[in-house]
Amino acid sequence: MTEENMAGRNESNRSITNVAALANVSIATVSRVLSGKRTKDDDIARRVRAAAEQLNYSVNYAASALRSTITNTIGLVIPSATETFSAQLLDEIEPTIDVDSQQLLLGIGPNQAAQGERIASLVARHVDGLIVVPAAGADLTEILEQYAGTLPIVQVGGRQRSFHTSMVGIDEDAAMEMTIGHLADQGIESVAYMAGKEISFESAELFAMFHTQVRAHHLKTQADWNRFGERSVQRGFDCAMRLFSEPLVQPEAVVCADDTIAFGMMVALHALGLRVPQDVLIVGYNDSPIASTTMPTLTSVRPPFQQIVSEALRLIALGPEHPAHVSLPPQLIVRDSTVVAR
Structure with a gap:
């Protein structure tokens, strides 16, 4: 390949990236629209053509880029x-x-x-x-x-x-702030946290955020209430049995790192004769399909x-x-x- 051809190809690749960014579409979409491989005349196609015209980007460059760099x-x-x-x-x-x-x-x-x-x-x-x-x-x-x-x-x-x-x-800070703030608004005074795996940086960071928000809202928690572990129904069930089957001081609410943990907790609480939310408030995470089908339905953080x-x-x-x-x-x-x- 000659030096001139190499320069042209580099210019093509840079330009197609700019067209894609301006049109807010993928590079592959730009290539297909301008080379005629995408025949649908919709808002996407119009945005691509307008961006190409604004940037003076040629159809020949698009076809060349499609052949040389795009796999779709x-x-x-x-x-x-x-x-x-x-x-x-x-x-x-x-x-x-x-x-x-x-x-x-x-x-x-x-x-x-x-x-x-x-x-x-x-x-x-x-x-x-x-x-x-x-x-x-x-x-x-x-x-x-x-x-x-x-x-x-x-x-x-x-x-x-x-x-x-x-x-x-x-924004996990915002997620934890919303969660603990909502529980505090319900009048609770104590809360537990069922975190994800301890080896995860994300889990450790969320655990620290939990404690920050608990202090900020003047709530109580105890070290033996809070646990790291698998995100599973079984884990939630086992943790609830440990927390609520003994006549000890118990949390009024539990924040769970996943909806599956929360569901397992709700099953165990029902088996123990405790009611959600009258006796214990439960919050999940990920707002999975399970959240809207539990009885009662589950409050959850939706990414x-x-x-x-x-x-x-x-x-x-x-x-x-x-x-x-x-x-x-x-x-x-x-x-x-x-x-x-x-």
Whole structure:
């Protein structure tokens, strides 16, 4: 390839990234619209053509970029397809990229080593971008740094120590503040916390936030009430049995790191003859389908899955030269498990 051709291709790649960012679509969408491979004349197509005209971007460049660099694939690495957060993220991203006629390549790795292998495998398949949800306790900084210069990478949640890859996270401070504030408004004086795995940086950070908010709202908690552990129904059931089957001082509310834990607690409380919310208030996390089907229905923190996916794809469209860190606010969906009749 001549030096002139190389310069033209580099200019093409830079320009298509700018068109994608201005139109708020993926690079692949720009290529398909301007090369005629996407025939649908909708708002997306009109935005792409307007952005291309504004930036003086040629159709020939688009076709060249499509042939040389675009695979129409997005890689997604998650710790589990059944874990609540990952499952809901997967449900959101699949139809979103399908609208753009892209394909999702999925890699599942339950730990740091396995996720590293999945990342390397997806990069080898020349995905147009990579979205990674780290496993509990995983620090993927080193392996993500290897590819950060040539591939747009977005980490969702977890611990991020790199400024060369993008990060989309949830404002966990706001989540805990909303949760404890809501419980305090219900008139409780004591609260317990069922955290996630202790090896997870995220779990440890949330645990610290819990204590900060408990102090800020002048509530009480006890060390033996609060536990780290698996996000499962069985774990919630066992913890509730431990906390509430003995005639000791008991918390008036329990905050759970996942809806599955909260559901297990509610089953155990019912078996013990305790009522939710009259005797104990329960809050979950992730606002999974289980939250609206429990009896009573479960108050839960809802991550902004649609915004997470939208931001991740926007950052991928910007290319690897423009990494950014974004924090998104969650919602507290208040249901029957924390509403006390006055």
